[in-house]
Amino acid sequence: MQQTYIVDSANAPWKRGSTEGITFACQVLLSGEDGGPEALRFRFDDSPSVYGHMHLTSQFQLLLNGAMDFPRGVKHLEALAIHYTDHNMPYGPFAVSGGHDMLVLHPKAGGIIAMSNLDARRQIHLGGRIFAALAADSAWQPLPGVPDGSFKLLMPPDYGPAAVIVKAPAHASLAMPAAEFGRYEVVLAGSVIMEGKPIAAPGFRYVRGEQPADPLVTAEHGATVAFLSFDRDVLAGGITGEGLAVEAAEAMARAI
């Protein structure tokens, strides 16, 4: 089954929310309630410590503005940056600052579980992957087949999940392979024509299926687009309606 969702984030409503005392503004861009993807945009107020937590599905965080600091691994992220986690892979606590603005992108509803929950700690995915990178740390390379186009890889080529940023001039066709496990295609700058309508940053398309989706086409002034592809980790976890999943779904509903 081919899935396609198009979201014009720039025109979605904002609301204020809080979780465990951490305050933020939030857009619910895709709810995941239909079994499809779940996408949220958060602008956390500056905080030295957002509590450690995990989601029950794979996740890309795309940091659009501001900074995030972590105690372990890649310790300092500044926009533009990505942060990937497998399902049930905890991260944090972390600090947010500098006008934080971030897309949280799931292939399906993932809920949220605070790591202060001792039962949840026994359900951590021991082999789970966690990866973070700053876009500024990767070099641009010429984009084959698109004159004046360029791209950069934000994750190692054989990692599994993939993150690629493509910059292309006006009216360029950005063909990508089929997204068997799902892919977010996020406009970072300029605009892209999606189903006849221009979508500006940080709007996106989510595609999943065995056939390649129609190529995105850059609009009049060109565009920069992040392609964030999941791998088979999406098949695990999720809101199953049992045990921890119920708790995770309820916690996410309370937060947003």
Added chain:
Amino acid sequence: METQSTAKTEAAAARFRVAVFADFVCPYSFLAVEQIDRLAGEYGVKPMWRPHWLHPDTPPEGCARERTPEADAKAERRNAWLKEMAPDQYARMHYPEKRQFSFLAFEALEFACDHGRDFAFKTAVYDLMWTEGHDIGEPETLMAAGERVGLDPAEMQIALHERLYAARALAAVNQARDIGITSTPTIFLGKTRINGWTYYEVMQQVMEKQGMHPREALAS
């Protein structure tokens, strides 16, 4: 039969390798001490505590911490994280005013190792530094730690003064570097390597996946 089975279990625990590479001056390593001590008690394993020298540039007298707005913000974040990760331990912690010199403590750890008291000694050193506000760059602090765990402070004083364990401590530091240790703590539980502090429940799962079970569970 029961005695035979218990003996087998204890032999398996003794063979199961647990090693922690850490620096006494690392607050996240301090958080790991209680976890590893608990692991040793619950599973009957004999963890080795090995040095990973975070700041070889620190002089023996230690060095003052940077006081800039950026450093203060960093300290605020770190304190908030420590409190979130281990609230009980955080409540007891006193963050030192200066960065302390840890190499002398590594030498003392080797001395304690030769006397079979290294595991208890490292806990005493962490406690003296992180909860009682002592400077581990001072031989007196290390001698006090040794005395708490049954080591002869006078003998340790000679060993530290004569630098009898300096070469061995340096070799241990180099070994950590050679095997690619970059995080402190780095914890080896059997075949599994854990980079950085983690939840105790993760350690339990790692142990159980390798066939190690808590002694209490086996007894019931």
